[in-house]
Amino acid sequence: MKKGMVEFYVGIFMIIGIVCSAYLIIELGGVKVINRNDYRLYAYFSSVAGLKKGAGVEMAGVEIGNVIAITLDTERLLAKVELGIHENIKLAEDVMASVKTSGVIGDRYINLSPGGSETTLESGDTIFNTESAIDIEALVSKYIFNNEEKSADKK
Template structure:
């Protein structure tokens, strides 16, 4: 009888461990509880999206307000068109800045929204007029090296 109780506790511990690993995988994979059914779509154009990926976070003041829906190349403008799904609870002014940011030095990239002061709000299908593309580390290093070479002349 005591062996059965021990086996039961070991089984419960194993199930709890597997559940913890599944929850951790969802958190690390950016699949945390986000309800995509109550969203509206906005668009933003960037000259360079860097390593931004679909389903990346969209944050304002550090709060998750949406996800990146899709990233495509607009062949008329030759810029990346990023479709952003914003939770309906959040509304942003028409002059909101959309910036591609990086969490940490080499962390994942996400879109940061910096609201403006306009009275008009962005609606379904609206477009961010002010954007800032991703900072590419190789470009920054290249500019630094050119500046160093110029300063020695």
């Protein structure tokens, strides 16, 4: 094997390998990059079970942002979710945020239902109307033990 040929073939290998890696990293991996121009909103939920960082924020089924951080508010003992919303989306003050599931067993996301107020939310504001994750287990057990007396912890 000539030296030049070895180098040539290694070059081809490197190019193919790097193209494949780039496809994986940019096309597949990089979809959920957080846009720096997003503005931040906060929302408090009594339960966000199953919601992950990076999950989508949708309105009318269209993605308009991402979940940036999920923390526990230690004073109020509620889940505090930081949302990044695309710059050009203006949200009314009385918008409602709810934790939804895509399909029966799909991923959790946050759905925003439009409000009617004139005033819009600014970066750093908090959404007051929230609806927590539906606890499927609780629903199922409620259905199964329908006859029994129980105290449903529905909020």
